[in-house]
Amino acid sequence: MRILFALPFLFASQAFANDVTVTTDVWADNWFALYVNGALVIEDSVPITTERSFNAETGTFQVSLPAQVAIIAKDYRQNDTGLEYIGTQRQQMGDGGFIAQFTDAATGRVLGVTDSSTVCTVIHRAPLDVSCARERNPLAGSGACAFQSAPEPANWTQAGFNDSAWPAAIEYSEHAVGPKDGYDRIRWDRSASLIWTSSLEQDNTILCRLSLMQ
Numbered sequence: 055m056r057i058l059f060a061l062p063f064l065f066a067s068q069a070f071a072n073d074v075t076v077t078t079d080v081w082a083d084n085w086f087a088l089y090v091n092g093a094l095v096i097e098d099s100v101p102i103t104t105e106r107s108f109n110a111e112t113g114t115f116q117v118s119l120p121a122q123v124a125i126i127a128k129d130y131r132q133n134d135t136g137l138e139y140i141g142t143q144r145q146q147m148g149d150g151g152f153i154a155q156f157t158d159a160a161t162g163r164v165l166g167v168t169d170s171s172t173v174c175t176v177i178h179r180a181p182l183d184v185s186c187a188r189e190r191n192p193l194a195g196s197g198a199c200a201f202q203s204a205p206e207p208a209n210w211t212q213a214g215f216n217d218s219a220w221p222a223a224i225e226y227s228e229h230a231v232g233p234k235d236g237y238d239r240i241r242w243d244r245s246a247s248l249i250w251t252s253s254l255e256q257d258n259t260i261l262c263r264l265s266l267m268q
């Protein structure tokens with residue numbers, strides 16, 4: 055039944071002259087979900103709890119341009135300390151990293167990429183003091199292991215959301231991020247950059263927005 059209701063909308067949306075089929079490639083350390091004009095279009099298929107969950111995803115969607123892309127990206131953390139491998143010799147902060155590109159599936163033309171014109175905000179930062187990573191018994195919210203956490207702002211994936219206060223994303227080199235499994239499988243456009251916010255290690259959950267232009 056659901057498809058019967060969906061069909062009229064599908065035909066209506068395809069009537070717009072600016073409609074394009076967009077191919078998107080995404081690589082994330084460790085997990086992401088990607089929205090276009092407020093609708094979820096692609097989500098990382100590997101759960102964040104999978105050890106070393108590095109992977110690339112490729113998907114297609116149809117949209118009328120210009121369009122608004124919104125991405126939530128998460129670096130894995132075992133708890134609110136921001137650490138991973140807690141209590142083992144590998145106990146560490148862990149680091150994030152993210153890259154995406156959007157191309158016209160028919161022509162290959164680049165419609166958008168992650169770079170310093172992307173804007174991002176941090177909604178989970180931990181630990182606030184990096185010495186937490188060396189503590190024998192790190193406790194979230196205690197001393198060096200204090201953290202900052204905020205809910206996702208209402209309507210942040212929508213095209214009309216006001217992101218003017220969000221800072222520019224920071225571009226990182228491949229050397230800094232060390233992108234692994236799946237990254238090399240994608241032919242990245244030269245304009246696409248690995249991005250994150252100011253700390254690859256302490257910023258654990260970030261929200262980013264970028265525009266796709268005709």
Ligand SMILES: [Ca+2]
Pocket residue numbers: 083084129130148149150
């Ligand atoms: Ca990570």
Ligand SMILES: [Ca+2]
Pocket residue numbers: 129130131136147148149150180254255256257258
């Ligand atoms: Ca981290």
